[in-house]
Amino acid sequence: MGKKDKKTKGVEKKARAAAKQNKKAAQKEKKGKTKGSADSDVEDVDLETVLADYEKQQAQFLKVTESSCEPPSARSSSTLIGSPVNGKELFLFGGEHYNGALASFFNDLFVYLIEKDEWRRITSPNSPLPRSGHAWCRSLAGEIYLFGGEFSSPKQGTFYHYNDFWRLDPSKREWTRIETKGKGPPARSGHRMTYWRHYILLFGGFQDTSQQTRYLQDLWIYDCHDYAWHNPAFPPASQKPDARSSFSFHPHEGGAVICGGYSRVKVSVTTGRAAKGGAQSLRSILKPVVHQNCWFLRITPPAPGATPQVPLAVRWERRKKPVNSPSPPRAGATQAYHKGRGISFGGVYDVEESEEGMDSEFFDQLFAWNIERNRYFPLTLRRSKTVHQKQHEDRSSKKGKGQADEEDLLRNLAALENKGMLETRPDSQTYGASKQSSNISVTASKSVLSTMPHPRFNAQLVVQEDVLYMFGGTFENKDREYTFDEMWAIDLGKMDGVKEIYRRELENWQGSDDEDIDSETSEQESSSSDDSDGGSDATVALPQAPVDTPQPEEPLVPLELEEEESGSLQLGSDDSRPYPRPFESLRDFFTRSSVTWQEIVQDNFSRYEAAVDHSIKELRKIAFDLAETRWWDCREEITALEIEQEQAGIGEVVNVADRSSEPGLAGRRR
Numbered sequence: 135m136g137k138k139d140k141k142t143k144g145v146e147k148k149a150r151a152a153a154k155q156n157k158k159a160a161q162k163e164k165k166g167k168t169k170g171s172a173d174s175d176v177e178d179v180d181l182e183t184v185l186a187d188y189e190k191q192q193a194q195f196l197k198v199t200e201s202s203c204e205p206p207s208a209r210s211s212s213t214l215i216g217s218p219v220n221g222k223e224l225f226l227f228g229g230e231h232y233n234g235a236l237a238s239f240f241n242d243l244f245v246y247l248i249e250k251d252e253w254r255r256i257t258s259p260n261s262p263l264p265r266s267g268h269a270w271c272r273s274l275a276g277e278i279y280l281f282g283g284e285f286s287s288p289k290q291g292t293f294y295h296y297n298d299f300w301r302l303d304p305s306k307r308e309w310t311r312i313e314t315k316g317k318g319p320p321a322r323s324g325h326r327m328t329y330w331r332h333y334i335l336l337f338g339g340f341q342d343t344s345q346q347t348r349y350l351q352d353l354w355i356y357d358c359h360d361y362a363w364h365n366p367a368f369p370p371a372s373q374k375p376d377a378r379s380s381f382s383f384h385p386h387e388g389g390a391v392i393c394g395g396y397s398r399v400k401v402s403v404t405t406g407r408a409a410k411g412g413a414q415s416l417r418s419i420l421k422p423v424v425h426q427n428c429w430f431l432r433i434t435p436p437a438p439g440a441t442p443q444v445p446l447a448v449r450w451e452r453r454k455k456p457v458n459s460p461s462p463p464r465a466g467a468t469q470a471y472h473k474g475r476g477i478s479f480g481g482v483y484d485v486e487e488s489e490e491g492m493d494s495e496f497f498d499q500l501f502a503w504n505i506e507r508n509r510y511f512p513l514t515l516r517r518s519k520t521v522h523q524k525q526h527e528d529r530s531s532k533k534g535k536g537q538a539d540e541e542d543l544l545r546n547l548a549a550l551e552n553k554g555m556l557e558t559r560p561d562s563q564t565y566g567a568s569k570q571s572s573n574i575s576v577t578a579s580k581s582v583l584s585t586m587p588h589p590r591f592n593a594q595l596v597v598q599e600d601v602l603y604m605f606g607g608t609f610e611n612k613d614r615e616y617t618f619d620e621m622w623a624i625d626l627g628k629m630d631g632v633k634e635i636y637r638r639e640l641e642n643w644q645g646s647d648d649e650d651i652d653s654e655t656s657e658q659e660s661s662s663s664d665d666s667d668g669g670s671d672a673t674v675a676l677p678q679a680p681v682d683t684p685q686p687e688e689p690l691v692p693l694e695l696e697e698e699e700s701g702s703l704q705l706g707s708d709d710s711r712p713y714p715r716p717f718e719s720l721r722d723f724f725t726r727s728s729v730t731w732q733e734i735v736q737d738n739f740s741r742y743e744a745a746v747d748h749s750i751k752e753l754r755k756i757a758f759d760l761a762e763t764r765w766w767d768c769r770e771e772i773t774a775l776e777i778e779q780e781q782a783g784i785g786e787v788v789n790v791a792d793r794s795s796e797p798g799l800a801g802r803r804r
Contacts (some may be wrong), residue, residue: 179287181294188241188263195259198307203255205636206244207231208619211266213280214605216598217304218272222248224598225304226605228283230266231617235644236288239264245307248598251635261309262300267323270302271334273358278302279312279334284323284342293342295321299356315362319354324379328390328471330433332358333446335390340379340397347420349377349397353431355446366448374450375429380592382469382476384505389433389448391505393456393476395425396465422484424463428453428508457509460501466591469503470602472626473766476503477513477602482591482610496589496609500624502770511770515584516629516777582631587622600627603635614643627720629773714765716776724761731757 206212212229224246230239241264243256262268268283280300286293297320299312325339334356340349351374355364368374381395398420405415434447460467464481471477478501485493500513593607602624609616621635711734712727724731735756739748748756 179292181285181287181292185263185285185294192241192261192263193259195257198256198258200245200254200256200307203244203253205253205621205638206242207240208606208617208638208641209240209266210592210606210608210617212240212594212606213268213270214594214596214603215270215272215278216596218278219276219304221599223304224248224596224603225278225302226594227270227280228262228265228268229606232290232615233641233644234615237286237290238288239266239285241265243302243307243309246635256307258307258309260311262298263296265296265323268296269325269327269336269339271327271329273329273334274332275358276304278304279327279356281319281327281336282322282325282339295323295341297321312361314356315360317365318363319352319365320350322350325350326381326383326392328383328385330385330389331435333433334358335383335431337375337383337392338378338381338395340377347398349379351375351377353448355448360442364445366445368448368450372449373452375427376425378425380466380468381425382478382503384469384471384476386430386505389431391453392429392431393427393469393503394467397423397425399423422465424465424483426455426459426463428456453508456503457507459510460497460499462495464497464591466608467497468591468593468595470595470597472597472600472602474505474763475766476505477501477595477597477626478503478510479586479595479602479604480590480593480607494610496591498586498589500586504767504770506767513626513629513770513773514777515586515624515631516773516780517584580634582633583622584631587620587632588618590618593618597626601625616640616643626769711764712761714768714772716772716779718772720762720765723765724758727761728754728757731761734760 206226206229209229209231212226214224214226217223217225226244226246227242228240230237232238241262243258243261245254245256246252247254262280262283263285265283265285268280270278270280272278278301280302281296281298283296284293285296297318299314299318301310301312302308303310319336320341322339322341325336327334327336329335336354336356337352338350340347342348353366353374355366356362357364375392375395376397378395378397382391382393384391384393400418401421402416402418405417430451430453432449432451436444436446460478460481462483464483467478467481469476469478479499481497483495483497485495502511502513503509504511587604588609590607590609594605596603604622604624606620607618609618617640619640620637623633623635624631625633712723712730714723718726732753735753
C-alpha cells in the first residue's frame, strides 16, 4: 500500500509539473501576441549608431555645470571613488539598472559632498558615453583615470565593449579623452585598475560577444609622463595569474597585489548513458570558478641614469592563500583599499545547481585583508560608547531612575483615561510630541544601524578619511534581482554602527518569476501582468535576510608561524617598533611614541645615506605617517583586545609608568 501511494504521488507530481510548464508557455505566447513587434528588442540594432546619438546629445552641453540633485538612482556595476584632492568629496559614475525586462545604462557623474550631505550632478560636453563594468583609479598627481566598460541593447541581446581612455580633473570636474601613443588595451569590462608611482596598471576583465565570454589575463601599464601604454612580455615558462574579472587590485610600494576574482572555465562532461559497445558522449560546459589565490606584481624601475627607452622590470610572484580567508569562497565580495588593507564586504556563494535553478547564499560580513601579512580579520560592529555611557548614567543615577518611573506612570495613567485610544486620536499634546520628535530625527544625525546592511554582492566600496562608504549592491531571490537604492557609511576607527546616507524603496520587478513561486501566486501575478502592460509602480518588499547566529571566530594563526604560512611580502618584522594600546587613539599613540618614530626616520636616512636635508616639520610628518601605518596595521588585534576588556568591565587602560609624575599616584597600585 505504501509503495502504491508513493507511486501515485510521483505521477501526480509529474502531472502538476507538466501542467505548470504548459501554462507558462501559454502565458509567454499570450504576452508575445499582446505586445507585438513594437515592444520587442531588435537584436540587430546598430549600437554604434545608438552611441553616436548619445554623443550628439552630450555635445549640446556648452560647458561644465554643477547643480544640486537627488541621490543617484538605483544602479549596479558603477564606480565609486574618493576625490584625491579633497577628502570631503566622493565621485560616482555610470552603471546600469535591470528591472527584469529592460536594461538602462548611465553616464551621470555625481559628486557627494560629505560635510554638507549633498549630491551634485555634473554635466559636460565631453564625457564618457553610458556604460557599466568600467574601471577607474586615482593617480599620485591627483587625477582620476577611467578605461573601458560595456553597453548593451535594452534586452541585452547585443553587447558593445569600450576601449576608450579618460582622465577626470576632480577640481574642475572636467573630462578629457586621452589619445595615447601606439597600441592600447583591447576593449573589455570587468577589469581592474590601480596606480604605482606615475604609472597606471590595468589587468584582466572579459569580452562578451553574446555567443561566448572570453576572460583576459593581460597586463597593461600606462606611463603618465610618456602618455603611452606598455604591454610587458613575460617568458612562456613564467607564472602569471589566471584569466579573471571582478577581482581586487591594490597598490603596493613594490608594485601591486591581486586577490580573488571570478571566471568561467570550459570543461567536458559526459551526457546520458552509453549504448552497448559505444562510448559516452561528451559536451563542453562553462564551469564557474571563484579564484582564491593572491599574486604580487613586483615592479623594478630602471636604474638611475638609464635612457627613457628602458622598460620597467615586471614579474608576477604567486603568494600563498590568505590566512583566515572567508569561508565558503564567495564571488562579488568587493574590496576598498585603506592603509595597506583591503576592506571587503558581502559576496555570494553558489551552493548547488538544480533543475529549478541555482541556490545561492549571500553574505553581509565585513573583513579586513592585511596585505603585508596576507591575513583576513573579521570586522564587527561595536556598541556606541555614548549610548553605553548614557545607559550607565541612567542606571547609576537614582534621580534619573525616579524620573523615568514617573514618566512611565504618567503614560500608563493617560492610556487608562483614554482607554487605549492615544495612538489613534490626534490629541494636541501627543501630536505636538510626535511632531517634535520627528523634527529632531530629521535635523539630527540620520539613523544608525547596529547590524550590517542586507546581504548583497558587488556593492561599490570606497574609504575616504577612514570612513567606509557602501553604495548599492545586488541581491537575488530565485529569478528576481534586487538592486539596492541606498548608501551607508561605517567609521573604521570606531566601528560604532552603520550610518545611513540615503535609502529608497526598491522598484518593482518587471520580469517573470513564474518558475519560483507556487501555482496560486503565479496565477495571480500572471493575471496582473496581463492587465497592465508596463507593470506597476509599486515598490517591492525585499525578502528577509537570514538571521546569522553569532559564531565563534576562527583561531588566529600564531605570529611566529604567520610568515611561513601567509607568504608575507616582507621578510621578518621589526617588533621593536612602538605598539598601540587598547582604547588608544591614533593621536594619543603618536604623542606617546613620536620620539621613537623620529629616531626610526633619522636612522633610516643615515642608513641609506640620504643626502637630502629635511626640516623638523618634515621629519615629524614622515614619523606620523609611519605611526599611522603601524596603528592601522595593528587595528584588528587591538580591537579584539578592547572587546575582551569591555566584556570584562574595563573601559580604559592607563599605564602607571606614564603617570608616575602625577601627585598622589604612589598609593594607587594597592
